[in-house]
Amino acid sequence: MNPTSRGHVELRGEHCKGCGLCVEACPPKVLHLTTQLNRSGYHSAAYAGERCTGCGICFYVCPEPGAITVLRRAA
Numbered sequence: 001m002n003p004t005s006r007g008h009v010e011l012r013g014e015h016c017k018g019c020g021l022c023v024e025a026c027p028p029k030v031l032h033l034t035t036q037l038n039r040s041g042y043h044s045a046a047y048a049g050e051r052c053t054g055c056g057i058c059f060y061v062c063p064e065p066g067a068i069t070v071l072r073r074a075a
């Protein structure tokens with residue numbers, strides 16, 4: 001986890017369908033769709049690597065089980 005971030009998000013590209021819901025929903029806009037295609041032919045989501053707050057919104061909007069895991073730094 002980046003020491004300057006309150007949270008961390010792990011994206012499993014092989015489960016992602018590239019719908020972009022997480023990218024739109026993320027408040028600090030730290031997610032994006034990659035230019036490369038995953039094995040299923042989708043532009044999967046990726047994390048910029050810092051400034052995730054651990055809010056969990058991306059996890060709740062994602063329709064694909066297992067694509068997103070959110071970790072939150074202990075207070």
Ligand code: SF4
Pocket residue numbers: 007008009025026027028029030031051052053054055056057058059070
């Ligand atoms: S947990 Fe919140 S801040 Fe972090 S990537 Fe998901 S929506 Fe963005």
Ligand code: SF4
Pocket residue numbers: 011015016017018019020021022023044045061062063064067068
């Ligand atoms: S919401 Fe889920 S399926 Fe859609 S782009 Fe994000 S990780 Fe991929």
